[in-house]
Amino acid sequence: MSRKRDKGDGHSPFWRGPLLAWGALLLLLAVNVALAYLLGGDNPLIGVGIAVAMVLVVAIIFMDLRRSGPINRSLAGAGLVWLGIMFALMFADYLTRS
Amino acid sequence: MTASTASSPPVALHEPWEDLSRQRQAATMGMWIFLLSEMLLFGGLFAAYTVCRSLNPMGFRAGSHEADLVYGTINTVLLITSSLTMTLAVRAAPARLHKVALGFLAATVALGLAFLAVKGMEYHEDLTKSLFPGPGFKLPQQGAEQFFSFYWVMTGLHMLHMTAGVIAVSRLIVVGRRYPEWLETSPAVEATGLYWSLVDVIWMILYVLIYLPGRGG
Amino acid sequence: MSQAAAQAADGRPLTYLSNGFTLRSWLTSTDHKRIAILYAVSITAFFFLGGIAIGIVRLELVTPTQDLVSADTYNRLFTLHGIVMVWFFLVPSIPTTFGNFLLPMMIGAKDLAMPRLNLFSWYLYVAGGLFTVYALIAGGVDTGWTFYTPFSTMFSNSHVLAAAMGVFVVGFSSVATGINFIVTTHMMRTRGMTWMRLPLFVWAMYATSFVMVLATPVLSVALLLVMAERWLGVPIFNPTHGGDPLLFQHLFWFYSHPAVYIMILPAMGVVSEIFPCFARRRIFGYQFMVYAMVAIAVIGFFVWGHHMFVSGQSGYANLVFSFLSFVVAVPSAIKVFNWTATLYRGQITFEAPMFYAIGFVGLFTIGGLTGLFLATVPIDIQATDTYFVVAHFHYIMVGGSVSALFAAIHFWWPKMTGRMYPEIWARFAAILMFFGFNFTFFPQFIMGWMGMPRRYGSYPPEFQIYHVLSSAGALVLAAAYLLPLGYLTWAYFRAPRAPRNPWHATGLEWTTPSPPPPLNFDAPPVVNEGPYHYHPAEVGPEARPEGAEDEQRASSA
Numbered sequence: 055m056s057r058k059r060d061k062g063d064g065h066s067p068f069w070r071g072p073l074l075a076w077g078a079l080l081l082l083l084a085v086n087v088a089l090a091y092l093l094g095g096d097n098p099l100i101g102v103g104i105a106v107a108m109v110l111v112v113a114i115i116f117m118d119l120r121r122s123g124p125i126n127r128s129l130a131g132a133g134l135v136w137l138g139i140m141f142a143l144m145f146a147d148y149l150t151r152s
Numbered sequence: 153m154t155a156s157t158a159s160s161p162p163v164a165l166h167e168p169w170e171d172l173s174r175q176r177q178a179a180t181m182g183m184w185i186f187l188l189s190e191m192l193l194f195g196g197l198f199a200a201y202t203v204c205r206s207l208n209p210m211g212f213r214a215g216s217h218e219a220d221l222v223y224g225t226i227n228t229v230l231l232i233t234s235s236l237t238m239t240l241a242v243r244a245a246p247a248r249l250h251k252v253a254l255g256f257l258a259a260t261v262a263l264g265l266a267f268l269a270v271k272g273m274e275y276h277e278d279l280t281k282s283l284f285p286g287p288g289f290k291l292p293q294q295g296a297e298q299f300f301s302f303y304w305v306m307t308g309l310h311m312l313h314m315t316a317g318v319i320a321v322s323r324l325i326v327v328g329r330r331y332p333e334w335l336e337t338s339p340a341v342e343a344t345g346l347y348w349s350l351v352d353v354i355w356m357i358l359y360v361l362i363y364l365p366g367r368g369g
Numbered sequence: 370m371s372q373a374a375a376q377a378a379d380g381r382p383l384t385y386l387s388n389g390f391t392l393r394s395w396l397t398s399t400d401h402k403r404i405a406i407l408y409a410v411s412i413t414a415f416f417f418l419g420g421i422a423i424g425i426v427r428l429e430l431v432t433p434t435q436d437l438v439s440a441d442t443y444n445r446l447f448t449l450h451g452i453v454m455v456w457f458f459l460v461p462s463i464p465t466t467f468g469n470f471l472l473p474m475m476i477g478a479k480d481l482a483m484p485r486l487n488l489f490s491w492y493l494y495v496a497g498g499l500f501t502v503y504a505l506i507a508g509g510v511d512t513g514w515t516f517y518t519p520f521s522t523m524f525s526n527s528h529v530l531a532a533a534m535g536v537f538v539v540g541f542s543s544v545a546t547g548i549n550f551i552v553t554t555h556m557m558r559t560r561g562m563t564w565m566r567l568p569l570f571v572w573a574m575y576a577t578s579f580v581m582v583l584a585t586p587v588l589s590v591a592l593l594l595v596m597a598e599r600w601l602g603v604p605i606f607n608p609t610h611g612g613d614p615l616l617f618q619h620l621f622w623f624y625s626h627p628a629v630y631i632m633i634l635p636a637m638g639v640v641s642e643i644f645p646c647f648a649r650r651r652i653f654g655y656q657f658m659v660y661a662m663v664a665i666a667v668i669g670f671f672v673w674g675h676h677m678f679v680s681g682q683s684g685y686a687n688l689v690f691s692f693l694s695f696v697v698a699v700p701s702a703i704k705v706f707n708w709t710a711t712l713y714r715g716q717i718t719f720e721a722p723m724f725y726a727i728g729f730v731g732l733f734t735i736g737g738l739t740g741l742f743l744a745t746v747p748i749d750i751q752a753t754d755t756y757f758v759v760a761h762f763h764y765i766m767v768g769g770s771v772s773a774l775f776a777a778i779h780f781w782w783p784k785m786t787g788r789m790y791p792e793i794w795a796r797f798a799a800i801l802m803f804f805g806f807n808f809t810f811f812p813q814f815i816m817g818w819m820g821m822p823r824r825y826g827s828y829p830p831e832f833q834i835y836h837v838l839s840s841a842g843a844l845v846l847a848a849a850y851l852l853p854l855g856y857l858t859w860a861y862f863r864a865p866r867a868p869r870n871p872w873h874a875t876g877l878e879w880t881t882p883s884p885p886p887p888l889n890f891d892a893p894p895v896v897n898e899g900p901y902h903y904h905p906a907e908v909g910p911e912a913r914p915e916g917a918e919d920e921q922r923a924s925s926a
Binding site: 125132136139140143144146147148150151152 | 555587619670671682684685
Binding site for chain 2: 399473478479480481482483484486544547548549551552555556557582583584585586587589590591593594597598601602603604605610611612613616619620623888
């Protein structure tokens with residue numbers, strides 16, 4: 055957040071990281087579509103797994119979590135943990151219904 | 153975050169802050185907490201979707217098969233790219249590259265509007281194919297109508313977020329063009345960037361939930 | 370602007386109250402103290418609205434037959450009572466008034482981190498309130514405050530959309546307040562105010578804010594889906610299209626159980642301030658009080674399924690939720706024990722806030738223990754949807770939260786208004802409230818245990834005695850709520866002026882004048898000791914210095 059580090063790492067220009075991330079995201083998207091056709095859409099875990107990888111790329115590079123303080127990182131982590139609680143306990147019901 | 157009056161130049165530093173870098177830190181943290189609540193907002197929708205899909209797997213597959221992958225993929229690429237331009241604008245602004253930052257912001261707005269336009273075309277096509285739940289709905293399978301219920305609610309809510317994002321970025325351009333120093337120092341730039349990326353992230357998940365289940369066999 | 374030199378027209382120092390007298394100066398103020406007053410006025414209005422609704426219900430229940438209002442009107446009345454009391458009174462009550470007013474002062478800040486967001490959150494609250502009032506005027510809602518599907522989506526002919534919209538909007542007000550409090554607590558603590566020196570009220574606000582931020586959006590989604598199904602006709606919860614009405618209950622209770630902690634954690638924060646002050650004791654086990662509050666806030670998210678034991682949820686899920694519900698009782702018990710231990714060997718005096726606070730602990734304990742009954746699956750299956758449940762959660766929410774709210778009103782009244790209040794009247798009102806409350810709700814435990822179901826306007830005659838007792842108690846309770854409205858209004862204009870620190874309490878809010886100046890402190894305070902320093906460690910407490918109060922009052926006049 056300070057001015058210094060927004061100028062980049064000193065030797066690499068400010069656009070380099072984001073541009074690489076953009077390439078990685080397009081690649082992951084292509085892989086995801088290809089896998090959906092190859093494996094059929096029956097297994098949601100593969101698609102969601104790749105989407106989560108894309109989300110992590112955006113969070114770490116675009117949203118700058120890499121260099122954000124521990125508090126912001128914990129906040130992002132807390133979101134995932136709470137989503138985990140919601141899914142886990144909701145499916146504690148749905149997966150055990152007779 | 154806005155200028156109080158049009159005549160006086162906007163100040164980035166506001167009461168009760170005495171230090172701009174602390175204020176920026178606070179704005180970023182505030183935005184992250186807001187994003188946390190947004191995660192739970194869409195997370196609740198995703199959970200509801202997952203439950204309904206687990207109850208009607210075939211219906212959801214049939215529904216997804218009708219969703220237009222081309223529009224969806226184009227929109228994903230548009231959004232990923234807009235997230236790139238937004239990030240570059242956020243990085244360029246404090247580096248005193250005003251022209252560059254404004255250019256990237258304009259590109260972001262353009263890409264965002266393109267996304268909304270494509271989404272509008274897709275909605276139009278969906279409606280002509282009678283894919284809105286209700287009497288005369290196209291698909292007979294149990295659960296397909298439900299899939300499209302989630303489709304409309306989730307993409308609709310996402311579209312609202314996109315619209316808010318386009319407005320917020322446009323505001324940065326309008327104020328930033330007149331007052332380059334404001335663009336350089338205001339906490340609003342980074343906060344808006346975070347919001348934009350989150351809207352992008354939400355779409356990435358939506359894309360997988362909506363467009364991919366019905367592919368392949 | 371130099372605060373110290375600023376003088377209002379009448380020669381008294383400028384305070385947040387004398388900093389502008391027009392309606393506009395209030396409605397556009399970003400001063401956290403003025404926004405607290407705006408909230409206080411609005412939640413009081415909603416409190417009496419919800420109170421009138423339940424007053425008619427209690428009147429109907431005096432006789433076993435449905436004779437005062439129609440069954441349909443009866444449904445709309447208790448629904449209105451629930452919606453208004455939960456979302457427009459209890460959830461915002463302590464955080465938006467005392468949290469807003471005190472949080473910045475307790476940590477030595479000039480204001481909340483985002484003052485304009487704070488004002489905006491009040492406007493959101495008002496907007497949500499207008500939707501609700503519209504729903505009421507248009508004819509009301511009959512779903513119960515829980516909006517259960519499929520009744521709310523497919524069958525109800527009442528104004529579900531407007532009411533759900535009101536709750537949806539007011540949720541964002543909650544989230545905005547939560548964001549503001551969290552950022553403020555992180556970023557605006559004055560020099561020396563470390564995390565482990567924060568007053569417990571600040572910790573309570575911090576924990577509450579996280580619950581607000583994490584839970585409220587899920588309620589928004591649940592209501593959004595209900596609104597979409599009703600308005601657009603999309604069959605999300607419709608079982609004939611493969612939907613599951615229980616899904617709504619999962620989403621709804623993911624918010625609404627933690628919402629109980631949104632209501633009770635601030636109350637715990639309030640009494641944690643009051644007990645040390647009127648016992649002249651350091652709080653017993655400060656760190657455990659902090660951990661207990663955080664634990665309650667977190668574990669509160671794991672227990673929502675105990676509202677669904679008889680809904681058709683799987684038996685395994687019932688077991689899991691039952692166990693987790695027992696777990697959440699542990700930190701609550703730690704807090705009750707620590708409050709009690711704080712009183713041990715203290716120099717206790719019984720001012721009105723202390724009466725309310727002691728009432729809180731007793732009623733909260735009863736409410737909490739009966740909660741354990743209901744967390745036990747076999748007992749819950751017996752007692753579900755009876756008055757036993759009604760009595761249980763009223764002991765927590767009314768006996769707990771509302772008692773603490775009144776404790777807070779009296780404790781910080783001198784700080785907020787610059788006037789004292791009539792102590793005799795206040796003690797009388799406190800005792801009256803305690804009796805009125807038990808008079809109203811204890812009979813409900815008994816008749817609930819005997820099988821009287823909730824939400825019915827007519828009932829078998831053998832329950833009449835309990836209903837009559839309960840209705841009579843409600844009358845006493847109403848008097849106990851109206852009484853402070855009267856004497857506090859009088860006190861605002863006529864009571865003696867309050868010194869800076871009438872209770873000789875610790876805490877930064879007591880170091881500024883009463884009422885505080887617009888920016889709270891003349892210079893940023895510096896903190897160099899922990900909270901509740903009522904006596905040196907290892908030494909017992911001493912009585913409050915006699916006469917010091919008058920001395921201070923004389924010097925401030």
